[in-house]
Amino acid sequence: MPDYPREFEREPALREELTPEQMLRIIFDYTAKIANERNLHNVLVLMANMGREMILADRCTVWLVDYKRGELFTTVAHGVSEIRVPLGSGLVGHSIALGQPLLIEDAYQDPRHNAENDRKTGYRTKSVITVPFVGNDGSIIGAYQAVNKMTKEGVFTQRDLENLSLAASYAGKSLESVMLHEEIVATQKEIIFRMGEIGESRSKETGNHVKRVAEYSRILALGLGLPQEEAEKIRVASPMHDIGKVAIPDAVLKKPGKLTDEEYEIMKTHTTIGYNLLRGSNRELLRTAAHIAHEHHEKWDGTGYPRGLKGEEIHLYGRITAVADVFDALGSDRVYKKAWELERIINLFREERGRHFDPKLVDVFMEQLPRMLEARDRYKDELQE
Incomplete structure (x- = not known):
């Protein structure tokens, strides 16, 4: 799990499970915001917030796959700055490698969990959900990772997994669209600059x-x-x-x-x-x-x-x-x-x-x-x- 700074060590306030009406409101609000956003970082922030609110997680991280460097990275994780880890490492890496979601009730009972970061920060990782994002061509482009259920029971449920999978299904398509848009804009910038050079040369x-x-x-x-x-x-x-x-x-x-x-x-x-x-x-x-x-x-x-x-x-x-x-x-x-x-x-x-x-x-x-x-x-x- 991410190396969270000490200022984020706290006892989270417990909450009640969402009603269907509250769940729909979160979905409608965030999907509308994501649909109108063209900045990749802003989309990732909205996705992380949507995932956290939908399943009442303490923290939610949006991971992206960098196939060229063989890494997973995130610039949007509640409580941390950018993180890069080897592709395939940890719970999220395993989930992406298999192309399947994971629902872990107690991370310390799972050998794939890296507890070193918890020891460094004092943050206790308990329940974990990871859900891959799939692009239009079926390839995995990233994953959600939610940590620690903020209810009295303190563990994620199958219903949480289904809800986060629903969010991942929508957000993954939107994420791919925004990434394509940014690639097009970057290409336009390069063409404009090169054409300008031609004119001046x-x-x-x-x-x-x-x-x-x-x-x-x-x-x-x-x-x-x-x-x-x-x-x-x-x-x-x-x-x-x-x-x-x-x-x-x-x-x-x-x-x-x-x-x-x-x-x-x-x-x-x-x-x-x-x-x-x-x-x-x-x-x-x-x-x-x-x-x-x-x-x-x-x-x-x-x-x-x-x-x-x-x-x-x-x-x-x-x-x-x-x-x-x-x-x-x-x-x-x-x-x-x-x-x-x-x-x-x-x-x-x-x-x-x-x-x-x-x-x-x-x-x-x-x-x-x-x-x-x-x-x-x-x-x-x-x-x-």
């Missing part, structure tokens, strides 16, 4: 440029007071800001000198090209990237491109990425210029406050500059031959 930018712009955008978003989740969305989408450059001719994109008026008009089309590439997606990350690609060259005073938007007509994500992109562009060597010194960059942002850039974002930029510089140092360009 054509203009001889390094992959670290998009990493820096992404990190600057996140710092600015958080400094502006946006939630962590939204700041992360901007961080992931911002590498696509120049994806439209894939369609700009090399003669324009890689020209070392100043562009002619005609060439500049061609260069400006990368914003609408990028927008048109991304706007048809139903994925939120790509829609965010579309706004950024389209509007990161708009200016607060309305003199930017491609549409001459002004002030808050410009999408906030575009305004944020504009600051991040210009900061990195000025501080980096390009085919047409050498990197500016920091003082010169800061002076430019002061001058362009309320002209090129959103005044609030310039203030945030000044406040967050130490973090921006840390990120710049972390993602320095490698010297190339």
